[in-house]
Amino acid sequence: MTKKIADAVRAGGELIPFVDPLTVPPVLRPDSADVLQETEIALRPTWVRMHTQLPPTLMWGYNGTVPGPTIEVRRGQRIRIAWTNRIPAGEYPVTAVEVPVRAPGTPPATAEPGRGGAEPNPDVAALPSWTVTHLHGAQTGGGSDGWADNAVGYGDAQLSEYPNDHQAVQWWYHDHAMNITRWNVYSGLVGTYLIRDDEEDALQLPAGAREIPLILADRNLDTDEDGRLNGRLLHKTVIVVPKHPETGKPVTTPVTGPYSTVNGTIWPYLDVDDAWYRFRLVNASNARIYDLVLVDEDDNPVTGALHQIGSDGGLLPTPVPVDFDASLPTLTIAPAERMDLLIDFRALAGRRVRLVNKGRGQPPGVPDAVNNVPYPQVMEFRVGAKGRPDGFVLPEVLSGSFRRIDHAHTEHGHRLIVLTPPGTVGGGGHPEIWEMAEVEDSGVTVPTEGVIQVHDANGELKTYRRIARTFNDGLGITIGEGSFEQWSFLNLGGPVHPMHIHLADFQLMSRDAYRADGFDPQLGGTVAPVEYDPAKPIPLAPNERGWKDVFRVPPGQLLRVIGRFDGAYGRFMYHCHLLEHEDMGMMRPFVVLPKEALKFDHGAGHGGHDGGHGGHGG
Incomplete structure (x- = not known):
């Protein structure tokens, strides 16, 4: 030492x-x-x-x-x-505490180590x-x-x-x-x-010691009576509602910790050659969404060195340069997302470059405790100067086997999944997943709890009724194996939800802005339709155009994805991958059965066996 x-x-x-x-x-x-x-x-x-x-x-x-x-x-x-x-x-091995919310504009307690006097939760300890x-x-x-x-x-x-x-x-x-x-x-x-x-092998990507997994996760640590870090894992959440009137229990936010770990080490360094390297990145955090930037010793963004070649489901069609410009200002990665990255260190020989987590509205490398980024550092690369060319050339095309799903000419079912704001009646203070079914306007009274009207991008007014909201509600989605489905996620307010669907790979179709002020959380339904907002076009990012199984859904957006449920049968789940949200109810089951067996389904036990064609159109 x-x-x-x-x-x-x-x-x-x-x-x-x-x-x-x-x-x-x-x-x-x-x-x-x-x-x-x-x-x-x-x-x-x-x-x-x-x-x-x-x-x-x-x-x-x-x-x-x-x-x-x-x-x-x-x-x-x-x-x-x-x-x-x-x-x-x-x-x-985890000490869990809940601490009070602080005044706006001050650093949250989650940006600091230690319990701050809060008593550990004995139910977690047991x-x-x-x-x-x-x-x-x-x-x-x-x-x-x-x-x-x-x-x-x-x-x-x-x-x-x-x-x-x-x-x-x-x-x-x-x-x-x-x-x-x-x-x-x-x-x-x-x-x-x-x-x-074999397709990946033919690319001759960096391998061996030059292909390295980077498992990124934030953590908090407890302190002893003298305020020194004692190394014990601390799961510290913030109480936003001390006693919710529906449950009598406190409502807390998902956990984020001040310390970033990579492969289990806080802020490590890696010695690399002046050559190409491949990094297999996964965000294994409970809830932190990272905005990563590669910077030099003076915290200036490094351009031209970083390329993304793959996402959750494999290789992208073509490399995506990550130059931290207006089109892709940061490398944003939510919990459970994966990124296959290449970094060209050849022009950086003898230097040190770092991955940092960019605070909201801050230059890279600047601490932003108010927005819960007290320590922006993630890891450092120490580049040697051997001057030995490795012979690797970045391909112009990565995956010749990749095909876009032809939405217009592929028969598929539809599902509308609504993500509700925290505080919506009946949710116990937490956001929820609502599975929706389209109904005729004459079939329901509007406004009504559990009923949502949507004025969509096609100019159509559609009415939906909630058919499930908790994990143990009746099964609402049954899919014939091999079927294509379009799932639409509509976030009516609250945090960004990284939604994950088990079993299948998907392609993102579109992101659309929606005005959600017509949704009344106290009613639990719309008093005016949720409106498509054509004034706010949202293009898909270049690195979202491959196969995905985790999709970031910000508030005020409707995200459409399409994929095929093939290769397996059984009961699976989809959920928000903010783990605190998942554990608190943002998780629902679905079932995949042989299409031939669905012909004999009685409906009541499985539901949705018609493929869900009544979901969000388009």
Whole structure:
């Protein structure tokens, strides 16, 4: 330990950035000889040193590492994994507290470490090691998807089979236990999963030591009685309603922490050659949306070096240069989104460049505690000067197999999903997912609770009735395997919701602005139609034009996506990937059945088996 760091530890001072090297997770390549030969991945408690200045932190890890191993397979290589819970009864690794909201214009308590005098939640402290693993993005049967209720306790195993019949892609795996995902993931239960194929191989992308996963997650830490960081994970949320009249319980915001970790280390550095590198980025945070910028030593944006070549579902059709200009000012990544990035370090030999999280309205690299970015630093790249050309040339076309879905000529069903503002009646203070069905105007009284009218982009006035709002409401969506569907997400107010649909890949069709002031939260319906706003065109970003399974839906927007539900049968889920929202009810089931079996469906138990053609048009 250097004298500078030792002095900081003695003084209880700030953590020093970029003193710890980036940890690269081990690679696990399951044996492909026999699918019946299971690969066991054991969930175990482990002690992690998140920063040189910190004492070890108790966490949970896959195979005892945080993040878990990078699982790598070939396309079509069917494997079975026994996710075995080896976490004995004992201390739960997360301290959870709720703190009061502060006055506008002041830094929120979440921007600071420590509990601030708040008492830990004893119900969280008493949680057992109850876990279930979801391979996010995988096309696999419902029995292997990691259904939230099917979590296992100590000594039991979750056996999952993954066909891996998918184009080259980065998926990731994480805990998905009902009601407690936010704390289990926060404890460290994340890892990345790569599928390789011949099309990707032919590109000759940077590989080996020059292909590195970057698992990004923000965290908070508790402090001792003297105010020094003690290394313990702290899940601190802000109370916005102390006692909601409908539930009697406090209403809190999703968690965001002041410290950014990459592969489990706070603000690490990575030594790189003056060459091309490939970085497989996933935002594994509970709720923080990052606005990343690559900057030099003086916090000036670095242009011409960064390219995005893939998104959630695999390679983009063509590379997208990320020059931090007006068209793409930051690299915005929400929880559960993945980005396949190339960085050309050849012109940066002998220099240090950094990824930083840009505060709202601030230049890159400037702290913005008021907007919950007290520490903008994420990680540092230290570029060597070997001067050895690696011979890589950025292709003009990445995926010749990529095809746009022809919306106009592809038969498909429609679904309208409404995301309600916090405080809407009946929601207990939290935002909700409402599944909607179109009805004739004469069939309902307007205004009525649960009824929404939409004046859409085609000039049509449509009336919708809510058919489900909580996870345990009746099943509303049943889909024939192999069917295409268009899902429209309408956010009537509140935060940006990163929506995730299990099983399927989607393509974004459009983003449209809507005026939502006609929705009355106290009524729980519209008193005037929600109106399309042609004065605010919203073009799709270039890096949104590939395959996606997570979609950012800002307030006042309607996002349309289209995809095919193929390759598996069973019961799956879709939800907001702000984990606190997911745990508090923003999650709904859907079922995929053989089309032939749907002909015999009685309707009452499954619902929506006509393909949902009454949803949002277009």
